[in-house]
Amino acid sequence: MINAGAVEEFLYWLRTGGVRLGIIVTGSLLLVHLLKLASDRVVRAVTEQGNGQVSEQEKRALTLAGIVKTVGTTVIVIIATMMGLQELGLDITPVIAGAGVVGLAVGFGAQSLIKDVIAGFFIILEGQFAVGDVIKTGEISGSVERLNLRVTILRDFSSGAVHFIPNSELKVVSNLTKEWSRVALDIGVAYDEDIDWVVEVLQRTGQELAKDERMGPLILEPPEVLGIESFGESQVIIKVLVKTLPQRQWEVAREFRKRIKAAFEKEGIEMPYPTRVHLTRIESLPIEEQDISAQL
Secondary structure (H helix, E strand, O other): OOOHHHHHHHHHHHHHHHHHHHHHHHHHHHHHHHHHHHHHHHHHHHHOOOOOOOOHHHHHHHHHHHHHHHHHHHHHHHHHHHHHHHHOOOOOHHHHHHHHHHHHHHHHHOHHHHHHHHHHHHHHHHOOOOOOOEEEEOOEEEEEEEEOOOEEEEEOOOOOOEEEEEHHHOOOOEEOOOOOEEEEEEEEEOOOOOHHHHHHHHHHHHHHHHHOOOOHHHEEEEEEEEEEEEEOOOOEEEEEEEEEOOOOHHHHHHHHHHHHHHHHHHHOOOOOOOOOOOOOOOOOOOHHHHHHHHHO
């Protein structure tokens, strides 16, 4: 037989603690859903802009949106779990104390994880790089697809490989697309060429590039021909610099190289290239023919 007192007590709990537990669960799910909606809305607002350019503030917003969603969801789940256990009549004091002891033990065994989190915090706080930037660290380079407190995820441009790098391993990072980028070209010409004329042709080609309807908006400052950079074995190296929008330096560089080659061909300016010479060894004549040649 079912104890009437137990049933009455359970029904009373449903009317009091059960309602509160339901509110806790519903409220936590609603908060997580709203957090996800807000984060996705920020990402969508940035990625759907028509000009295809992302400012430093927008990159930072993308990065923070992902971190806030992850950290916020974790905090909401932990708090909701604690409140739910308390509503079920469980004393959470031993749980909190045990969590503190376990956390201390884990802290000693997970020092690398703590270093990753601290490094990630300062990367985000100082704005060293953000989602969408192109960075290089060591021998690895790529676009930052995701950044959180523990790990940075890069997408390699050449192979498409995804690199997962703990934040504490990012000792020296080069940000190739922070605020603006630069094209640096080393143009080689033959020693016989008139350098002043070559510089004039490069300047004219750069001005035409900056005025182009498609390439002009990508260039922040007119191309600058610095002059002779160095002397090679068979060529004189001339340095050319172009300041561009972030992440557009490769596109501008490819178009600039094509135009320089066309201009040099039109003006008859020689660009040295390696040549290969094959030497064929001719074996000596037979002894009989050598004797006849000696008699003659």
